[in-house]
Amino acid sequence: MRIVVFAPDESTRDIFRSVDRKGTVTLEYMHHDDIRTWVKSGHSADMLYLDVRELPARDCSRLLKRLAGSGSGAIAVIDIDNEIDDVGRLYFDGVCDYLNAHLCDEGLKPSRVEAALRYHHQVHHQPEISEESGHKGYEERTKKTGTRSRSDIPPDFPSIARAIPRLIPSSRDWSGVCEGEEYTFGLLYVGIDLDDAVRKDTRPELVRDSIEAFRSAVSEASSPYNGKLWFWKEQAGVVLFPFDGVNSDAVTGTIQLALRGMFWQAETRTNYLTEQYRLALHVGNIVFQQGGRRETLVSDTINYLFHLGSMHAGPGEFIATEPILSRCPEGFRHCFVPHDSFKGVKTWRMRRILRPE
């Protein structure tokens, strides 16, 4: 279990002494000032505790609503000095537990945390929105809008991180990845839509050089997001993004790749052959190997990824499966619309980048 505490100083640590002793709990302490950035970066945790000392009532309410709306975790309030007059109001703002001065003195018990979580799941569980009504209304509201607003986020967007089977985290960068070991990675399929562009008289050297230039561009664009172009075969390849179990730069890095196309064309790094490409993002386990051994790698995960990219993603589209998209930073959630499932896994599509009519 992951618990994050937002407090003005470190004096709250004492409250969590019993919880801290449990080996299965990770506790992190941050200042109030970091809440906005933390939420925007797409972080999440099982429980979030907000220490309301030094927070004016209006700021407190605003922060609670922001935390509740982001779906970053279940929220509880710590009120060491019994400052809050209307405790009931906190529950309207999405809170699932309240610790007054007496409870803080006694210290928080692990059983109390578990009870709060159970309550949160009972009370704040969102009912399923039917495919037809929910999606249609959303599509109408967001067609060709230029301004982001809360209503842009689809109602059933996976804002709570989905469990990943057989999770083997490494680190957010490559420092935690060793060759020959199995890890969970963000996996990105990048495929060039070459077939329609190649004509009978297109020189093979031009095709080869164009693909090479495209690969170089993809590698360069992925690198700032810890992406590594790991595997390439004919006109498609795989970019790996390390995953620390909670966060990855995979979604942000892929959105950047989706937007780079117009620059590559303008700078003639790509041409009419490599203008259109498709992206498919998933998460799964592979044994990380460098060099020639990749060519002989047999992996269900890679097979699924290639099918997702070549058969499910359309020309020029960016498709992401729900397990990886549930790690999407809050600020990008409005960029995606629901898409059909593929082999039992729900997928989402990035909204199209509009050109003038």
Add this chain to the structure above:
Amino acid sequence: MRVSSRTRNLVVRALAASFDVHTMNQVVRLLVRDYDLHERTGFPESMPIPGRDAAKQIVTDLLEWNRLVELVQILAHISRAGLAGRPYRIAELQTLILAIEELGYQFEWSSCTFFEDSQRTRTRNWGVLEDGSTCLLTLLRIDVVGNSTLVREYPDDVIQRTYGDLRKMFREIIEERNGRVWNWEGDGATAAFYGGDTQLAATLCGFELIHQLFFYNALSCRLDSDLQVRCAIHQGPIEYHQHFERIKGPTMTTLVDIESRYCAPQAVCLSEMVYTGLNNALARWLAPVESHESMPLYQYTLRLGA
């Protein structure tokens, strides 16, 4: 500029081998209007000047006036386009260019122009624009949308840090494409582009800024709403001055006009001068903008559809 004797001798040799004295004089007059070799060398009009002596005098004078780099640019131009309708082969031109590049410049063949090597130095004038000289530049101007409201609504430290982020982002984007940030006013800035395909470079910078703000607003912005800018790009003759306040004229006025009157928030607005210089790959992302005077404008916004 400190030039080695090896480089001086190289220029002297190239001049003497490529031109007769009369033509040498013509070449220098492309830089210095009333240059007179007889007057400069002291040789009477009735006496012919030896070629090598003429070349030496020219190099000495141009070095003193800090115009040697321009001379080599002119020689490169003459090697491609000739002089007064006559073709010339410039001796040791490639070696000359390499020698100047060793001084911290990069040569661009398409425009036959030297620029300072941005990896080594980065000056406001690319190391080549003289104060008071007029040249064709592409300018890019940005302004923060709703600055007055933001300054009222947020504490000073939040504004300073946010605008600091914008400033860093802007500078990196501009300098990546060999532009120069000429002025930062707190809530806006002006950048310039010189040499090469400046219309493309400036436009890509504008697009890049809009895209980077898209990521910044999604991931890092401290404000409750998006940080937005207006971005205008225009090209025209500019009289260059070291101090930005002295840079005025119709080009600058039009640029400010485009940004303040016609540019939408979070958009890049180009004048026709810039638009017509773009390749189709970029031009198709721009839509015409209605403007009240007969000044065609084109605009790009990052929009996501269904």
